[in-house]
Amino acid sequence: MADWTDTLPDAARAYLEGRRLDEVECVIPDLPGIARGKAVPASKFARQETFHLPDSIFYQTITGNWGEAAGDEGFIEKDMILRPDMSTATAAPWTGDWTLQVIHDAYDRDGKAVEFSPRNVLKRVVQLYRDAGWEPVVAPEMEFFIVARNLDPAHTIKPMMGRSGRPAAARQAYSMTAVDEFGPVIDDIYDFAEAQGFEIDGITQEGGAGQLEINLLHGDPVKLADEVFYFKRLIREAALRHDCYATFMAKPIADEPGSAMHIHHSVLDAKTGQNIFATADGAETDAFMHFIAGLQTHMPSALAVIAPYVNSYRRYVKDHAAPINLAWGRDNRTTGIRVPLSSPAARRVENRLAGMDCNPYLGIAASLACGYLGLQEARKPQPEFKGDAYDGDGDIPRTMGDALRLFDEADALHTVLGADFARVYSIVKAAEYDEFLQVISPWEREHLLLNV
Template sequence: MPPPPAKEATPVGTAANPKRDPAPALPAADERRGFLDSRRGVRSMDEAADWLRVRAIEDVECITPDLAGVPRGKMMPAKKFTGNTSLALPSALFMHTISGEYPEESGEFRYSPNDGDLKLVPDLSTLSAVPWETDPTAQVICDLVDTQGQAVAYTPRNVLKRVLALYEERGWRPIVAPEIEFYLVSKNVDPDYPLVPPIGRSGRQIQGGQAYSIGGVNEFDELIDDIYHYSDAQGLEIDTLIHEDGAAQLEINLRHGHPVELADQVFMFKRTIREAAMGQGIYATFMAKPIQGQPGSAMHIHQSVVEIDSGRNIFSQEDGSPSPEFYRFIGGMQRYVPAALVMMAPYVNSYRRLTYGMSAPTNNAWGYDNRTTAFRIPTSDPSARRVENRLPSSDANPYLALAASLACGYLGIVNAIEPDQPTDRTVNESGEISLPRGLLEAVAAFEAEVAFHDVFSREFVGTYAGIKRGEFETFMQVISPWEREYLLLQV
């Protein structure tokens, strides 16, 4: 469980953010040691040059998440990175499907007529080492701006920043703490074969039903040591690590903080965990439902909102009781999350997780410490009062999942939407499902919600919906084992 949001996270500023404060002056000589020792982030390109030099960094990876959350970008020599080099990527790179195909234009989805460049702007607060590389290498997350220097509305980091700007206009700042579940599986080079759990240190495949088992975690001690070492080298903070209920299913909880910083951390953690697993000869997968009959993998999001000036949690009143904003945030989640579900469950496979009887919520209910609801209110002190969104799956782009969840809560507050009554019963095993059942249904609900055109931008809604329709068409070209099993000789 994340600790109470007692202190504000440091805001992340980039050149893509017009409200960014001017870069601070270089520190005096006796203060320079601090940033040179920093494992994550510097304040200026001059500091970056010194930071890279003392580590003998040879190459810098300039990366940015595409709409699927896949790292895209360019690698260059460190000297070129600090030499004011202009970096660009084609705009169409953010308009292809997860399989790398470019879908037909549909609805409001349109390609740029000239596939013009988008400029990469490094966010130096994310500069860190790449610990799994054999040659000294660094990485930095970049924002995307157009040729006029304006933030590109349909790119994930900018979508999240757009939502946060709505909160900032009212003097608020959301605080979030994600929890990411994933599976370890044996290497699988043929997609026609089902995934299976890897062999642990005992020499046997680990089985399911190992929730919170220390023995289950110890089966993969060397891998977990690598994850810790890689994370520490990048300045990434793990709060806790546990074994979940699925066979070789683990969960990492991150410390609470600023949404952009936490989305960056999830983005980097996914890469880190995959690299650590491959170093041990296995795969780590963030598929929502990778193994039939096993629980799916979620990315639960704990959310609260504080006043920027005072740090006070606006979900609690002075006497410690829940505030109107708290209830309206929940009301907004109930009203809008079903329409935003495609940003939290982005693939055909995502909806295999959201089925009854498999521990995932299939509803838009809320309750106090009720894990069968979509929106759970953990037991906490008033200063840590928060809403946990249990619907997002671990395959979601963290920037988009956070943007969607926070936008729904924001719309609830500003539109004074009241929630229904909390429930204390089991609400995910009745067979009733009050959410979109599949990708196309979710896309239709997403496009139909007029409020999203303002909070996310019309350009993002059209682009994202078009890509998701294209992914569904690609999926429909594949014949599944179920079809061969039951239709081949019987119809």
């Protein structure tokens, strides 16, 4: 046992110091970003190099039904070979015993990476950048709500009860008093993150009732996606300890802002380490403009990936802190593509369209793919938008059906993300959308039952 635990990341070794490891959770993110896998005794994990799960875990809709995406062999649920990435080993500090989590990568029987595994999709896109001599860098921002327990889906979601004994209030953006209302939950989030070796850049109160934002430091896209994947789980566990829920729905509460996963992008020259968005004298480069143009051109086709559910499109509402178009601007939070204030060396592009409900691997991969296509195509962006972008018309799909149609037609995007991924994703999401269309909503019963 000592042999393999000696090679664990520092935070995992510190967590286990003086303790006996009981269990290892072997996990892999599926299409929605849910952790699938097996929990095994530590002694067994020490002896196993791989384990198996059926490929059908990637054909499930969010409701647990199936898309007919198995391919020519039919739905035989053949096993994938899952190999641990030990650099991802981290604590599961909310468990009753001493447990580690390890993310695994999926391969087929011939040792080829399974193309529709989300972590493999992101690795594929990152490799395309590296093949071109670039190193992509991202920094995700995670918005989410802490809400009261909701045991009946027919009931609306309510803000949680704060430390003061009053429900969390809206329109208190950046209020430290509002953050203090969630003090015990936030304390556990910090404690869990520290045990897992994650560094939080900051926690702020957002504009919604019980809405918080966590910023992560910039870095390697796969590593940051792993952290978001782990963070979603640890935040949920921290909330459950205090009789409330953490939700990453894009729009959980009507008349409140939605939750985004803003993605900051920069690209380094792999040889020099210099930001390709800035010249030696600090000016903006052609590559900087090409990256923006790639987002403007290809993001409508990628929206089905970064806004993956029918609820996602409820977030894109004018004047509700979410973009409705693909305009770009400097230091302008009303545009879908924002250039934040920074030094030339830290110049970056912020994609504000992605929802917090997206799979972090796929959301980051899709955003990077759009920028990559812009760099390869050397496109020019539309002129910079000045003023309030909410005054303009929206130019992104407004429904999941429209977004899926654009995704299906996006051959260039499929080439970057992988053709087999695009095939599976489209089939699963279409099946999910068909499931939703069979549900009759309270609005329909209220307004149509006796009036039409």
